[in-house]
Amino acid sequence: MREPQLVTAEGxxxxxxxxxxxxxxxxQNESAIVDVAVKAEFIxxxxxxxxxxxxxxxxxxxxxxPQLADAAELLEQLDLPDGVRAPVLVPNERGLDRALAAGVREIAIxxxxxxTFATKNLNSTLDEQFTMFTPTIQRALDAGLTVRGYVSMCYGDPWEGDVPIDQVVKVGARxxxxxxxxxxxxxxxxxATPGQVTALIRAFTAAGVPVDKLAVHFHDTYGxxxxxxVTALREGITTVDSSAGGLGGCPYAESATGNLATEDLLWQLNGLGIHTGVNLEKLVTTSTWMAGQLGKPSPSRVVQALAG
Incomplete structure (x- = not known):
């Protein structure tokens, strides 16, 4: 399988x-329900x-x-190797109760x-969302879990338009x-565009949130x-969210298309000589298999190029 030519870059x-x-x-964004056995095999x-x-x-x-109604059943089917992190998303204390019962050791909120997105997605105001998060996070920490925080709509909102950087930082820092x-x-x-990415990361570090606590989660709606x-990496980011085969969007934001494809990310990182420990050929094979299960082609450009 073809690999990118390795040429490193400074910074x-x-x-x-x-x-x-x-x-x-x-x-979660698929219209059809995927069988739990297929999900387990995918993982x-x-x-x-x-x-x-x-x-x-x-x-x-x-x-x-409803696509994720089988969460507990899925976790029962998984027996992952030591050293593999398998976090789950929990929306509130009720979700945390279910996660704890399933033996989860890492959650995300x-x-x-x-x-507007808080109202539509969380049935809460921007400030009131923390009333829900505070006991959930505290109980998780008390139980010895680690907690990741997602902040959505960091660069733009379909209802409100541009999002002030200081507003994003206030939510994230909290x-x-x-x-x-x-x-x-x-x-x-x-x-988002690169200038926004730079400005937001620097605003967080200026507010006292170290860059090693930050990760980035990009969608490819505008390419x-x-x-x-790569802009985020130059600012010191070393954790990047991505989705195998470019699956996903957001069920509460109709204008959101797929996540950054893991294969596309890996092609870039491999070409830059940045180590990830991930095998591109196996990943392409996996996403091609999953696309077959879903009955539609993968939107990942790298999957299309290498599996075509």
Whole structure:
């Protein structure tokens, strides 16, 4: 299988952690329900390809995301190797109860940087969302779990338009103060450009949130995800969210198209000589298999090029 020519560039990290979100963020956006056995096999194949962090599912109420109603059953089917992180998304304390019962050791919570998205997605105001997060995070920490915080709509909102940087920083910094060990900055509708990425990361570090607590989560709606990623790496980011095969979007934001494809990200990182531990050929084979299960082609350009 073809690999990119290796030419390094200055100012980039030697190693990047790929935070794989396909099984959760990818499959939650599918119109059809994927069988739990297929999901379990998907995760096993991702791990076999070398991914060491795979967000497996969400304990959101099945009414809101029926595609992930089988969360507990899925986790029962998984027996992942030591050293593989398998976080799950939890929306509130009820979700945390289910995650704890399933033996989960790492969770993520999902916050909004804008008032309108908080109302539509969390049934809350921008400030009131923390009333829900605070006990959830505290109970998780008390139980010995690690907690990741997602901040959505960091660069633009389909209802409000541009989002002030200081507003994003205020939300994210508050999550860190509550105990989140990592903060993923989401370009939920894929409108960010490199200058915005630089400005937001620098605003967080200026506010006292160290860059090693930050991750980036880009969507490719306007074709900017890879440019934004390399910009983030130059600012010191070393954790990048992506979705195998480019699966996913956001069920609450209709203008959001797929996540940055893990294969597209890996092609870029391999060409720059940045180590990830992920095998591109195995990953392409996995995403091609999953596309067959879903009955539609993968939107990943690298998958299309290498599996075509």
């Amino acid at each position: 980039l990290p030697d190693r990047v952690t790929i935070y794989e979100v396909g099984p959760r963020d990818g499959l 096993r194949r991702l791990v076999d390809a070398g991914l060491t962090t795979v967000e497996t599912t969400s304990f959101v109420h099945p009414k809101w995301v 999902f916050a909004s940087a804008t008032e 999550l860190v103060e509550l105990g989140c060990h990592e903060l993923s900055l989401g370009d939920t509708i894929g409108v 900017q995800a890879l440019a934004n990623t």
